[in-house]
Amino acid sequence: MARHTKEAPAKSRRALSVRSVRIEFPHENEVLSGRHYTLSIAAPAACLDVSVCIDQGEWRACRESLGLWWFDWEGFDAGEHSAVARVRMAEGTVLLSETRIFFASTGDSRAGS
Numbered sequence: 001m002a003r004h005t006k007e008a009p010a011k012s013r014r015a016l017s018v019r020s021v022r023i024e025f026p027h028e029n030e031v032l033s034g035r036h037y038t039l040s041i042a043a044p045a046a047c048l049d050v051s052v053c054i055d056q057g058e059w060r061a062c063r064e065s066l067g068l069w070w071f072d073w074e075g076f077d078a079g080e081h082s083a084v085a086r087v088r089m090a091e092g093t094v095l096l097s098e099t100r101i102f103f104a105s106t107g108d109s110r111a112g113s
Helices: 002-017
Strands: 022-025 031-033 036-042 047-054 059-061 063-065 068-074 079-089 094-096 100-105
Touching: 022 079, 036 047, 047 068
Parallel strands: 031 100
Antiparallel strands: 022 036, 036 068, 047 059, 047 079, 063 068, 079 094, 079 100
């Protein structure tokens, strides 16, 4: 019985440490230049899938590679944008990241002249 008591706390600590999702890139208030950008998302290794919602639009599937999840974004307008990442875990739990605010520039140096 003591063996089961010892194992339970270790499992609980491990489960809590992997229960988060965060947008790695872009950083908060980062200014993106150009018309293409790849968002990077850190998620628990045991997750089923990851998706991202940009500017309160539809949830879009991300791809996994090198231990992170990625979303290739293109065709966006200049200005302020927001993103939220969502993770689905095997037991049905859904995790959401904090909202990330960032900005995009078209890269046109003539703008505003």
